[in-house]
Amino acid sequence: MFKGIFSIKKSLPYVGIFVTLLILPPIIPRFYIYILAVIFVTALLAMSLNMVVGHGGLFQFHHGAFYGVGAYTVALILTKTSLPLWVGFIAGPFAAALAGLLIGIFCVRLTRLYFGMLQISLGSLLWALVFRWYSLTGGDDGIHGIPMPPFISSQNSAYYFILIVLVICLIVMYLILKSPFGVTLRAIRDNPERCEAIGINVRRHQLIGIVIATFFAGISGVLFVLLEGSVFPDLLFWVYSLEIFIMCLLGGWFTFAGPIIGAAIMVSLRTFVGIYTDYWTLVLGILLILLIFFLPEGVWGYIVEKFGSRAGEAVEEENK
């Protein structure tokens, strides 16, 4: 069924990276394992956003809202109900996708910036709901000490769990972007008017794209809870959504793997520059300016263009 999609030769470097990541935990300090796990969670979030931003051409400005919905869903199920863990883990992504569907239905009626504006508004509504509803969500305190069985929440097992979920998600995303659905999504990004004229229901297609992307954002939210054991309203705040957006730009939004690089850069900056100064965003700002001038296609976009076989339809050429 997927014959020819994964060529062994081209997949080798990625398998190499995966194996390296698998054997890392006993070797490097705990702190770095934690940072890697944070990068994985964030990378999945950025990848999910890029499905609609880079490949769908939609200004999904408030993606963090769905990340938060996923995280809060699992947190609430684990603290307020006696349902088993796996129910929470499955409910998270579906709740996020449902939120994506409800907000998406209104947003796809608008185009470009108007789409983004409405999304910020509706997403912020979700944020306000979480922020204000003390009795349920704990308001600005959030929910802490979410019970997790140790077999997945001890640091190394959380790392492995997150890594494996990430890899599965990446493979599924890759298949989706290679499918007729993905190709059509990119065609809509390039030229929505033309797509209408060749018989594509553009709005419906975009809406499906949003639902898929928010589903993956929900998975990322669940992984966040697993890693941190807490949730707080900042997850749904629009400023964080902006950060995710920047990750896509930073890594290269017309490529498949770019957002992973973007997420790694952002998390590293926040962690390592954040140690020296609270103004780590200053460094980010300078980096962004340099990026716009010198690498408008993003870091990974630049690498693909320079060293990849043929540039252009980057996602068509890469292989994972």
Add this chain to the structure above:
Amino acid sequence: MLRVKEIHKSFDDFRAVNGANLHVDKGTLVAVIGPNGAGKTTLFNLITGQLKPDKGEIVFNGKDISKFSPYRICRKGIARSFQIANIFPRLTVFRNIQVSVLSQQGKSTRLFRPARNLAVEETERILESVGLSDKAGNTAGSLAHGDQRTLEIAIALGNKPELLILDEPTAGMSPEETTATMELIKRLAESRGLTILFCEHDMKVVFSVAQSIMVMHQGHSIIQAKPDEVRKNQAVQDAYLGGAE
């Protein structure tokens, strides 16, 4: 096959199309001519749903399609090309056409099958028939202008239309390219049994190719008839042929 009855469209106070009539019979090549600003493109946009008419009827195969959105009109069997090359610049030439074929085959929303194995034959057949096979792997945005216009027509072909609408297919082309493109259109019409409606500036082209010509002037249709009758018609000569051209 297609019948446009007394159609009207205004933008604010400007009456772009003001009572236009048109009929296209199956298997014919119909041209719409008229001076700049006569409302040709607006008329086409009304037929294919990019614009909604204020008044009037558009009947295709017995169905009023004037309130349909573009994608539904396309699924009824009308495909079109645009005046300015309207392609998918970041996708390869092959993908440009494949997207259209996938849409026609109802496979656009398939999620878990690699697109590279789908609709390949049909896409390649179209590439061949328009002569773009050797450029299949190029990024569409990097093609020369003439090739982009050809690709534009090829995308429309991907929908397997009954009626193909071409909005100035030779705009901005050199005389040689114009001749080649018209040859291509004639050939496609014959080999695929297409019905074609097009508008065009080049009079020589229109009178040599079209079987029926509709003349538009200031938003309304003056006449629709065979080329000879159109040439003799006094109103047409006053409005158009006797003028600057």
